[in-house]
Amino acid sequence: MTAYWGVADPAAVKGKGQRAAFELAQDRLTSRIERLLALPVETMDIDTLSLALAQIGAQGEGATDLARKDGQS
Numbered sequence: 001m002t003a004y005w006g007v008a009d010p011a012a013v014k015g016k017g018q019r020a021a022f023e024l025a026q027d028r029l030t031s032r033i034e035r036l037l038a039l040p041v042e043t044m045d046i047d048t049l050s051l052a053l054a055q056i057g058a059q060g061e062g063a064t065d066l067a068r069k070d071g072q073s
Contacts, residue, residue: 006064
């Protein structure tokens with residue numbers, strides 16, 4: 001199973017703000033991982049889990065347009 005949790009590419013930031021961009025991307029992915037770990041996966045069927053993963057990516061702060069589109073399926 002896969003999920004798309006797109007965030008802005010921190011490597012695209014050049015110069016002084018690059019470190020902050022990487023830290024922001026890390027914070028956003030950490031938040032999504034925490035939401036994943038909070039899911040009751042033992043009681044979820046595959047379709048429900050797949051939808052939940054897509055929604056985590058789409059609803060997370062800083063989600064890319066592609067992640068938002070994936071979370072609407």
